[in-house]
Amino acid sequence: MNRRTFLQSVACAPVLGAIDPLTLRAQRADPAFAYVGTPDAICVFAIKPRNWTLLETVPSPSPSFIAIQPGGKYLYAANDVDEHEGIPQGTVEAYAIDAHSGHLDFLNRRPLSLSATRPRHLAISPDGKTIAVAAGGGGVYNVISIETNGALGKVTGIRKEVGCGLHQKYQSAAHPHSLVFHPAGEYLVATDLGCDRISSFNLVDGTLVRRAGFSTRAGSGPGALAFDPSGSVLYVAQELRSSISCHRYHGDTGEIEAPFQRISGDTLAISRDGKFIYSARASESTVSAWAIDPISGSLSQHDTWQDPSVFPCGLYLAAARLYAFDKWSGAIVQLSVDASTGKSGDATRVARVKSPRVIVTI
């Protein structure tokens, strides 16, 4: 992509219309409910300005990742388990969200394919009809259909990954880590922490077909990832090197270019207007805000928040609030962010749960 096409793609971002309605709503209005995955439950909170109120604790086996369907009616949780009913497979759960109370109604639990163990991430297609799951334990991606009532349908696609990396402990085999749909919906981009690989897939008849890919630096361990709203820049956290790489992305072919910039950070969240990206470094107890250059897509550090008593290992951005959570202390910290400057203001500990692993709000 040259500078001209990059500018064009940035300019046409609103036309793409790929930002899900829920996210837009989250951008515009304060969220009312939060769902936090813990080792054995999904905790449902009512969001209050200074302190969340626990509404219910829904038992769930190791909900390592949670996502809400576009439209906000259904919630899906990946269960980070080695086996289900004795079979080596992880599972995904579906819940209906009560729009008024925030409560969850269990719909069903779908076992993944054999060897698709320890799923830790999932992505819902922009049309809300399909879920893609990254099962890091068994080195497998699964594709699952979503039925009209929100329940999980069949596993329609299974992709077995192979590979390894430099790091003996974390990279002895392929470990699919995270997935994100390109805003235009045609491609699904996934990271594999085990073999330093980013892949662009197409969904073809419910299965994943690899179209393009990029090998990250040996031993980097690509993990969390996000697109800018236009889909022309892909940001990837390199978990084993505590850095975030910035790649130009070709939405027409799925190609991923070599990174044009790297910043420090273990994980990331991006504002939906594409102006700011936030990174966290647990070892330094910091959360940093980075301004995204609207022309080049490059990042410049804008602001840093630090609290030595908090080790932020995950971020979630909802409207003017950035939530950081510390899986060791259980603290969930709310940072107010200025939508126009990206700077963080007040920091408030809004909740504490046992080992939070993921937060979503609605």
Added chain:
Amino acid sequence: MIIVVDRQDPRYNFLKLSRNQRWPASADEAAANIDLCDTAEATAKALQRIIDAGNRPTVRSGGHCYEDFVVNNPNGTIIDLSLLSAQRLPGDGDRYRISPGQQLGEVYLDLYKRYGVTIPAGTCYTVGAGGHLSGGGYGVLSRLFGLTVDWISAVEILTVDSSGKVVSRTVDKSREPDLFRACRGAGGGNFGIITGFLFDKLPKAPNEVVRAGVSFDWATMTEERFVNILTKYGHYWETRGKDPETWGLFAMLGLSHKSGRRFGLSLQFCNPDGTCRDLSVVHEFLDLFESCDPTPGAVALPGESRIPHHENAGQPCPGERPIRKMLWLDATVHGGGSAGGQVRAKYKSAYMKRNFTREEAKRIYKHLTRDVPGADLRNSVVGVDSYGGAINRDALAEETGICQRSSIMKLQYQCYWMDPKNDAGCLQWMRDFYKDVYGAPDVESKYAGTPYPSDRYDGCYINYPDKDMLAYSFWPQLYYGTGDLYPFLQKVKRRYDPNNVFHHAMSIRA
């Protein structure tokens, strides 16, 4: 050559199936392709192609896997080795070769005609060598000669390295001995694709054998007499059956459901020198059951019988008993069993180190004499095979993937039916039956319902896999013992299949 059979190919509807008609359980579970490979090179090429495409391979030789480990491969590819049946290759020298696609009947014929030797493997002619030998290779001659894996000298295998590249290896006691040991009995579908088994030596095939049997009428059977039959049978293997003089005696007590009307005991025997000159061991054994009111002669039993019933096979031996003598090859090949197939089936297993207790025998009696609504049990049988003899050499537990080296009997619970409507009833009967037999009050409560290794039991046989056992967190110990074998196999798995390319519901979990 690789023959790719896809859904449009007329052969697909046959090749997608297991012999056990329960599998695949649904259309969604069926493989998208079956790749028939006739050489090791073609197999390597097919495997690499499958991996590069992000698909899952499963491997089949004869298609007799009791569970769905091969054909439950949604949109994946089955590598079918039934055409890989080379009997010799350049460089084999004086070694014997068995290819995974060879059927056991073909193996017996070939080894006997060429060299006069054999392997102590299974009865069914059409069972493929690949899966059978990977899981142990046990049969009628095993008390005399041990398990087939005890004789393997080298294994040719394709593995997939950490980067996803197919690697061809020949492993033996000096080259990658860990993988070699794992390939000798740990079960198929775990580490790679075996393309050849090599043997430096094999036992001389017997010249002749005798077959005999007795049967018992369910109509006149009592619990007390049933208990007496089982405990007499078990006592023999616990005592006299350990004498090397008797190792040529193999027996199977076929305990069919009462709806089968009769149950029976069959035996095959030869003296250790491969002749039938002295039949005193046979008479001594059959004498044990004289007080149990037997009907002379074996009875035909359902499913795979170790000693298939052929009324007029061979020549009658002198004497009052209906003992018939025949050439060993005739008995083994032409009288070989057909082993199920084209029916729905469920299997379970248990190794026993000791004789039946009265309580166990009573519980077996209870389940064989009860009727179950919705279950067709006419073709149900518990085959109690004699075990031990040459198998029970402790050192072989360390050399091979089979740790059960002190059992005297091996039980195979079998149920066969045709109508899918009977699935639930038959499966539940099997589960209740098995749980009850191993659920007596004296069984340690946390292992109740299973033959967990103890002074009485030694777990289950991996070539009779039973997914019901996955309900127990200790299922690996049921199949691989409580010693170092399973941790060893996990280590081998991590080393040779780091990406878990080869997997099924009961594969080694690293």
